[in-house]
Amino acid sequence: MYFEKIADIVRHHLALDESIKITPESSLKEMKIDSLDVVEIIMKIEDAFEIEIPDEKLHEFHNLGDVANYIKSVKES
Amino acid sequence: MQKRVAVTGLGCVTAFGTGKKILFDNLRAGKSAVSLISSFDTSDFKTKIAAEIKNFDASLYFPKNETRKMDRFTQFAAVAAKDALLDSKIDLEKLDKSRFGVVLGVGFGGISTILEQHKILLERGPRRVSPFGVPMCIPNMAAGNLSILFGAKGVCETVSTACASASHAIAAAARLIQRGNADIIICGGSEAPINPLVLAAFSSMQALSKRNAEPEKASRPFDKERDGFVLGEGSGIVILESFEHALKRNAKIYAEIAGAGSSADAYHITSPDPDAKGAESAMRLALLDAGTNVSEVDLVVAHGTGTLANDPIETKAIKAVFGEKAYKTPVVSIKSMLGHTLGAAAALEAVAAVSVMAEGVIPPTINLETPDPECDLDYVPNLARKAEVKCVMTDSFGFGGQNSVLIFKAVN
Numbered sequence: 001m002y003f004e005k006i007a008d009i010v011r012h013h014l015a016l017d018e019s020i021k022i023t024p025e026s027s028l029k030e031m032k033i034d035s036l037d038v039v040e041i042i043m044k045i046e047d048a049f050e051i052e053i054p055d056e057k058l059h060e061f062h063n064l065g066d067v068a069n070y071i072k073s074v075k076e077s
Numbered sequence: 078m079q080k081r082v083a084v085t086g087l088g089c090v091t092a093f094g095t096g097k098k099i100l101f102d103n104l105r106a107g108k109s110a111v112s113l114i115s116s117f118d119t120s121d122f123k124t125k126i127a128a129e130i131k132n133f134d135a136s137l138y139f140p141k142n143e144t145r146k147m148d149r150f151t152q153f154a155a156v157a158a159k160d161a162l163l164d165s166k167i168d169l170e171k172l173d174k175s176r177f178g179v180v181l182g183v184g185f186g187g188i189s190t191i192l193e194q195h196k197i198l199l200e201r202g203p204r205r206v207s208p209f210g211v212p213m214c215i216p217n218m219a220a221g222n223l224s225i226l227f228g229a230k231g232v233c234e235t236v237s238t239a240c241a242s243a244s245h246a247i248a249a250a251a252r253l254i255q256r257g258n259a260d261i262i263i264c265g266g267s268e269a270p271i272n273p274l275v276l277a278a279f280s281s282m283q284a285l286s287k288r289n290a291e292p293e294k295a296s297r298p299f300d301k302e303r304d305g306f307v308l309g310e311g312s313g314i315v316i317l318e319s320f321e322h323a324l325k326r327n328a329k330i331y332a333e334i335a336g337a338g339s340s341a342d343a344y345h346i347t348s349p350d351p352d353a354k355g356a357e358s359a360m361r362l363a364l365l366d367a368g369t370n371v372s373e374v375d376l377v378v379a380h381g382t383g384t385l386a387n388d389p390i391e392t393k394a395i396k397a398v399f400g401e402k403a404y405k406t407p408v409v410s411i412k413s414m415l416g417h418t419l420g421a422a423a424a425l426e427a428v429a430a431v432s433v434m435a436e437g438v439i440p441p442t443i444n445l446e447t448p449d450p451e452c453d454l455d456y457v458p459n460l461a462r463k464a465e466v467k468c469v470m471t472d473s474f475g476f477g478g479q480n481s482v483l484i485f486k487a488v489n
Contacts, residue, residue, distance in 0.1 A: 014142055036212070039208040040207060052204075
């Protein structure tokens with residue numbers, strides 16, 4: 001459920017149509033998303049899950065699955 | 078030998094819609110674009126009217142993921158530039174991009190973005206301020222975005238002289254082409270100033286009309302009952318091109334920029350010099366630069382804001398320069414219809430000036446009902462007039478006492 005919600009945020013933010021698949025292996029870098037967009041997407045994720053992701057954590061995420069796992073670990077700990 | 082500068086494309090976004098045809102049709106018909114402001118609540122404001130662009134949607138022209146990163150003033154410029162390039166029939170694929178540039182005039186820039194992000198800062202804290210806050214609000218981003226959208230890799234500059242910005246921008250672009258620094262320049266101006274802060278600040282200066290009960294009658298340049306200007310918004314774009322380049326590709330040449338004159342009042346931050354010396358000097362310099370004199374000028378497209386101060390002082394300057402011919406030369410203010418679009422105004426006036434020459438019709442100054450003894454020229458009151466126009470002077474005067482005058486000539 002964490003991943004699905006993240007994928008929705010990314011899809012909505014970038015106005016991507018349904019033909020573009022977003023999977024846990026998708027990385028924002030590979031999707032060629034503007035670094036400034038990434039900042040806004042992270043803000044939206046933080047708002048949606050009511051958490052704060054420390055800046056240094058951001059560099060540890062390789063794909064959206066990593067983001068989902070991190071949020072799961074914070075919310076369920 | 079200086080190169081001649083051709084106008085080969087016209088584009089605009091105004092409260093009448095997008096494109097030069099809808100603009101000129103409405104100007105010719107003497108329609109007012111002024112209405113009650115709908116984009117925010119004006120209950121507490123003395124002025125509740127503007128020439129607002131309703132239902133503007135830049136995503137009809139560019140991908141939404143791009144337009145949402147642009148402030149409204151940049152969106153206007155992007156749509157107007159696309160319109161102008163289409164009109165010029167330039168094949169972007171075939172251009173030497175290093176000789177293709179952008180020079181725009183902008184008075185304010187992204188004030189709405191600043192207001193939105195400042196609200197977020199106060200209400201939600203610094204961590205929620207958008208990373209697009211800076212690239213959306215800085216005034217050079219209309220020009221920056223145009224260079225990116227159309228691949229223009231030559232000169233890319235922004236000129237800011239308040240209400241004269243677009244005129245100075247056109248003059249700067251023309252000089253670059255004259256000197257051979259570029260072949261084609263997208264130039265003009267853009268502004269989106271209709272927000273609570275700008276409305277309140279101009280209101281505090283007593284600069285705005287308060288004729289809220291009759292919005293269409295509010296902008297009345299040169300009329301005795303005028304009570305200030307009416308805010309407008311939009312963008313005007315002219316494609317400037319060296320004659321050489323335009324002729325080589327068989328482009329339609331609408332007109333040429335024959336001359337430009339620039340001066341400062343060195344008098345006051347907002348009030349024009351009552352002796353009109355700064356305005357007079359810019360007009361004389363423009364005529365000199367164009368190698369012409371007042372006998373050739375068929376029309377003056379006035380700055381004509383409808384403020385108490387501007388109109389008689391502009392009239393005085395025209396009389397000083399034109400002498401007896403002042404009374405025989407039509408002087409028109411399209412701000413009577415479009416309101417005052419500040420940094421975009423001179424660009425829309427350039428589009429209008431060139432359209433007048435092409436159409437053979439001078440649009441009227443509307444709402445001119447009660448003559449002001451201090452404004453006694455032929456302002457083409459209320460009704461358009463057929464006329465052969467081959468040479469137009471356009472006046473622009475900005476806060477800070479910064480004046481710019483352009484001379485456009487028809488090309489045989």
